[in-house]
Amino acid sequence: MAYGKTASSEFDQILVQDKQSVQTVILNRPKQLNALSYQMISQLLELFQAYENDSSVKLVLLKGNGRAFCAGGDVATVVRDISEGNWKLGANFFEKEFILNYIMATYRKPQVSILNGIVMGGGAGASIHGRFRIVTENTVFAMPETALGLFPDVGASYFLSRLPGFFGEYVGLTGTRLDGPEMLACGLATHFVHSKQLPLLEKELCEVNIDDPLNICKIIDKYVEVPILKEKSAYRELHIVDKCFSCRTVEDILSSLENENAERSGGWISAAIESLKTASPTSLKIFLKSIREGRLQGVGQCLMREYRMVCHVLRGQVSRDFSEGCRAILVDKDKNPKWSPCRLDLVTDDMVDHYFSRVNGEEWTDLKLPARSNLPASAMAKL
Structure with a gap:
């Protein structure tokens, strides 16, 4: 059965290549670095649900x-809706995206994501939850939401809390930003393959006719390389990171x-300090609480909680940092957001707790995830 758009057209945001038992899904907004629009998320959700119920798809x-694989969600559109008084349109966007994340995290069939390029935000949600995550020398991963006045979502409180x-x-x-070798080292990626080998790997994967993950792993293993972790990677100093x-x-x-930093200035420590000092104080505090709770929760619980959090962000009753961050980084590009509250000490525990409470709004409901009969298939779920 053929699904989606098979013709290569700049107007088709999702392309599908149907190879009998293998469905290749291509994010197709290259000029926007494949940022996920509501249309793309809706189509991906429809496709993945159809594939799961189609016995011919392996x-x-x-x-x-x-x-880019995907530089994130199309948050500029969400912020525009907020400015026009339609925060619930943004809530609909995140609702559908989080359901897609959950479907991927509990998928009954193998998902192979080829992360050859930029992978950020929503792009991580569309890949890290899957069983196989292949990175290359071109991969650049980040969850940059705190600099935008948001917080790492798409189940990040689940998969980031499972890292070493x-x-x-x-x-x-x-x-x-992490490169391919760092993603492999910390477990965000499952395999490292040089980009020049990808055409051969894809060709062999497209000949798969059984959905046995071990068989798929054997195919990928033919093309893997053991990358060298860069000398200045923070992952080489995990003891300091942990401390x-x-x-x-x-x-x-x-x-x-x-x-x-006082003992040895420079490097990743100085960069981390600078990032923390320039990010939204509110975003930093709500994410820290989020990831700490995520350590003790399943992926579904994390997504449901993150949906409450993101709806509070969209409503802007405590802080409007999301709109301000998008203005400064994505629209005006002055890179000088005026956060409110502007300091960490001004963000109280009560303010943070507000983001974790139910939203008191007309016709608002908690995220309703589809019933799943299987345990999480993702390798991340086993960490």
Whole structure:
């Protein structure tokens, strides 16, 4: 059965290549770095649900057109809706996206995501939850939401909290960029393959006719390389990451980093301090609470909680940092957001707790995830 758009057209945001038992899904907004629109999320959800119920489909291969896999969700549109008084349109966007994330995290069939390029925000949600995540020398990963006045969502409180030690706190709070070798080392990726080998790998994967993950793993293993972790990677100093980012509060994390920096300035520690000082104070505090709760929750619980959080962000009753961050970074591009509250000490525990409460709004309901009969298939779920 053929699904989606098979013709290569710049007007088709999702392309599908039907190879009998393998469906290759291509994100096709290269000029926008494949940022996920509501239309794309809706179509992806429809496709993945159809494939799961089609016994002839054994494998779903997901990749991006151009130099990005996916640079995130199309948040500029969401912010425009907020400015026009339609925050619920943004809530609909995140609702559908989080359901897609949950479907992927509990998928009964193997999903292979080829992350050859930029992978950020919503792009992580559309790939990290899947069983196989292949990175290359071109991969650049980040969860940069705290710099936008949002917070790492799409189930990040689940998959980042499962990284070794407190590396997830480091990645989520600072928005630091990881390359392919770092993603492999910390477990965000399952395989490293050089980009020149991808055509051969894809060709062989498209000949798969059984949905046995071990068989797929054997195919990928033919093309893997063992990459070298760069000397200045924070992952080489996980003991310092853990020492600093295990602290109870964002203020304590920052203080610990500054103490470390006094002994040996420069490198990733200085960069982390700068990131924390320029990010939204509210975003930092709500994400720290989010990832700490995520350690003790399943992926579904994390997504349901994150949906409450994002709806509060969209409503802007405590802080309007999301709109301001998007203005400064994405629209005016002055890179000088005026956060409110502007300091960490002005963000109280009560303000943070508000983001975790039910939304008191007419016709608003908690995220309703579809019933799933299977356990999470994602390799992340086993960490």
